[in-house]
Amino acid sequence: MSLSTTARTTLSRLRERARTDRADLHAVLDAGLVCHVGLIRDGAPVVLPTGYGRIDDTVYVHGSTGAGWLRIADGAPVCLTVTHVDGIVYARSVFHHSMNYRSAVVHGPARLVTDPAEELAGLRAIVEQLSPGSWEHAREPDRRELAATAVFAIDLAEASVKVRTGPPSDDEPDIAAGGRWAGVLPVRTVFGGPEPDPTLPPGSSVPAHVADRLPG
Amino acid sequence: MSLSTTARTTLSRLRERARTDRADLHAVLDAGLVCHVGLIRDGAPVVLPTGYGRIDDTVYVHGSTGAGWLRIADGAPVCLTVTHVDGIVYARSVFHHSMNYRSAVVHGPARLVTDPAEELAGLRAIVEQLSPGSWEHAREPDRRELAATAVFAIDLAEASVKVRTGPPSDDEPDIAAGGRWAGVLPVRTVFGGPEPDPTLPPGSSVPAHVADRLPG
Numbered sequence: 001m002s003l004s005t006t007a008r009t010t011l012s013r014l015r016e017r018a019r020t021d022r023a024d025l026h027a028v029l030d031a032g033l034v035c036h037v038g039l040i041r042d043g044a045p046v047v048l049p050t051g052y053g054r055i056d057d058t059v060y061v062h063g064s065t066g067a068g069w070l071r072i073a074d075g076a077p078v079c080l081t082v083t084h085v086d087g088i089v090y091a092r093s094v095f096h097h098s099m100n101y102r103s104a105v106v107h108g109p110a111r112l113v114t115d116p117a118e119e120l121a122g123l124r125a126i127v128e129q130l131s132p133g134s135w136e137h138a139r140e141p142d143r144r145e146l147a148a149t150a151v152f153a154i155d156l157a158e159a160s161v162k163v164r165t166g167p168p169s170d171d172e173p174d175i176a177a178g179g180r181w182a183g184v185l186p187v188r189t190v191f192g193g194p195e196p197d198p199t200l201p202p203g204s205s206v207p208a209h210v211a212d213r214l215p216g
Numbered sequence: 217m218s219l220s221t222t223a224r225t226t227l228s229r230l231r232e233r234a235r236t237d238r239a240d241l242h243a244v245l246d247a248g249l250v251c252h253v254g255l256i257r258d259g260a261p262v263v264l265p266t267g268y269g270r271i272d273d274t275v276y277v278h279g280s281t282g283a284g285w286l287r288i289a290d291g292a293p294v295c296l297t298v299t300h301v302d303g304i305v306y307a308r309s310v311f312h313h314s315m316n317y318r319s320a321v322v323h324g325p326a327r328l329v330t331d332p333a334e335e336l337a338g339l340r341a342i343v344e345q346l347s348p349g350s351w352e353h354a355r356e357p358d359r360r361e362l363a364a365t366a367v368f369a370i371d372l373a374e375a376s377v378k379v380r381t382g383p384p385s386d387d388e389p390d391i392a393a394g395g396r397w398a399g400v401l402p403v404r405t406v407f408g409g410p411e412p413d414p415t416l417p418p419g420s421s422v423p424a425h426v427a428d429r430l431p432g
Contacts, residue, residue, distance in 0.1 A: 033301050033403065034315065036252040038261035045254035045261045049299035049319050083265035085249050085405075090426060094343050094354045095361040099250065103265050127310050137397065138310045139390055145311040167413045174355055175415050181353065181423045182416060186408030187249065189301075197383045197398035199391050207397045210306060 022057075024161045028104040029054050029082055033130060033189075037061060038079040039072060052080065053125025057156040059106060060113070060122035065150045072152050074112035080154055081105045085187045091168035092180040098164065100184060106159040110152040122151040133209020190215070238273075240377045244320040245270050245298055249346060249405075253277060254295040255288060268296065269341025273372040275322060276329070276338035281366045288368050290328035296370055297321045301403045307384035308396040314380065316400060322375040326368040338367040349425020406431070 035052040038045055050070055052061045059080055063070030072078065087100035113119045123146075124135045141149070168182050191213050194206045251268045254261055266286055268277045275296055279286030288294065303316035329335045339362075340351045357365070384398045407429050410422045 033304070034299060034317070036254075036263050036265075036297055036299070038252075038254040038263035038295070040256060040259075040261050043256075044293035044323060045256050045263075045295045046323070047252050047254035047261075047263050047295040047297040047321065049297065049317065051315065077260035079254070079261045079263040081252055081263040081265065083250060083252070087411075088249070088347050088407075090347055090350060090354075092355060093357070093361075094339070094351060095357050095365075097343055097347055097350060097354065099267065099346065101250070101265065105263065107260060107262070123310070127313055130315065131304050131306055131313055131401075134306060134313060135310060138306075138313065139308060139393075139396070141309070141311050145309070149311075167411070167415075170413070170415070177355075178417065180355070181420060181426065182413035183422075183426075184411040184413075185347075185426060185429060186411065188406050188408055190404050190406055191304075192402030192404055195303075195383070195400045195402065197386070197400075199383075199386070200398060201394065204397060206399075210397065210399075210401060213401060 022156075024163070025104055025156060025159055026054065028084065028102045028161055029059065030129075031084060031102075032082040035059075035061070035080050035082045037070065038081070039076065051126050051130050052082075053122065053127070053129040055121060055125050059154045059156065060125050060151055061110075061154070062123060062126055062149050062151045065148055072110045072112075072150075075109045077108070078110045078154060079105060079107050084189075086165070087184040087186045089164075089168045089184055090182055092170045092174035092177070092182050096168050096170050098168065100164050100166070102161070102163045104159060104161050106154055106156060108154045108158055110154055113151040113153050116146075118153070119146065119149075119151045122153065123149065131209075132213075133207070137207060137209060240379070241320055241372065241375055242270065244300065244318045244377055245275065246345075247300060247318075248298040251275075251277070251296050251298045253286065254297070255292065267342050267346050268298075269338065269343070269345040271337060271341050275370045275372065276341050276367055277326075277370070278339060278342055278365050278367045281364055288326045288328075288366075291325045293324070294326045294370060295321065295323050300405075302381070303403050304401040305380075305384045306398055306401065308386045308390035308393070308398050312384050312386050314384065316380050316382070318377070318379045320375060320377050322370055322372060324370045324374055326370055329367040329369050332362075334369070335362065335365075335367045338369060339365065347425075348429075349423070353423060353425060
């Protein structure tokens with residue numbers, strides 16, 4: 001299935017970097033820990049980092065009811081962006097310096113989720129995106145916690161994916177001139193060793209859903 | 217020097233996470249590779265990832281003149297956000313799951329830089345943020361490349377910094393109940409081994425400004 005091609009999801013330059021497959025969109029979203037949500041407040045844009053989760057073609061984010069952080073009006077236009085930096089691209093010229101990256105940009109109204117089953121499913125998706133296995137391991141939210149949480153759904157109907165990979169795109173004269181290094185310095189996000197909560201009983205073992213995230 | 221406390225930079229909850237020192241703001245900005253810039257287009261927010269650089273209390277971003285990517289009108293309100301994810305916070309309850317992070321949110325009009333000296337300085341700051349040492353090593357932009365580049369300046373006058381560190385904040389009954397793991401899984405951004413451009417002469421050595429970024 002292809003992604004939409006509305007005016008704002010059609011890249012105006014570097015079209016070769018645009019991906020049009022829905023699987024690419026899902027892959028970029030599923031690989032992230034944090035998204036950046038753009039809102040309009042008092043006529044100005046505001047961009048806030050937050051966790052998120054995906055179920056099929058819907059992304060979920062949550063805020064605190066009545067709080068300023070991620071305060072979204074039901075139906076307000078938002079933009080949700082997830083970016084992975086994969087490498088620093090060193091070129092012979094300053095002009096061709098670049099980044100290798102994957103980014104997904106989702107546009108749409110933020111729908112306030114009012115159905116209790118969808119709210120719980122959305123929260124589960126958000127928690128499982130950040131910490132797979134936690135929903136089963138941890139205590140589920142109680143009525144008071146759910147009442148304090150607002151969940152918003154954004155449809156993936158209007159979204160674009162942009163990807164840059166590979167070596168720099170230097171101009172021929174710069175390559176021919178020689179004497180300057182060019183290449184890619186890969187950038188990776190890795191997990192460090194788990195730091196147990198100080199209030200845990202001594203000798204508590206790290207559960208598999210946490211330990212499994214560490215490199216073998 | 218303290219940061220401003222306008223309505224939109226005063227955090228409405230979790231105030232203990234707010235930092236008010238300008239040095240904290242500079243530190244969060246200086247540690248990043250990518251920012252997310254929020255703009256308003258046709259009444260809706262748009263959030264795009266891009267490189268950036270800082271000189272004193274000004275952040276610079278660049279776009280391509282006439283291009284859709286990061287097309288900003290001179291004086292348009294923007295929001296520039298830099299986020300570092302430092303850890304996944306596992307709690308006994310789903311509700312207290314969280315992230316350790318540092319984020320800086322800058323609000324202000326984007327000023328189109330027209331002074332050639334400032335444009336060059338802004339570009340240098342952007343390149344040096346992404347790839348320290350590259351401005352000296354690589355070929356500087358020529359007149360044609362400069363003409364194709366639009367540089368925007370955003371003042372740091374109105375900005376906020378939010379930081380979460382440390383273990384989860386579980387409720388006492390959940391701690392007392394036992395049986396569930398809690399702690400932090402650190403998240404780090406690391407560089408991998410340099411991948412030389414295929415067009416480099418065989419045996420080209422990696423220059424110090426690139427090699428020095430790798431862990432000893």
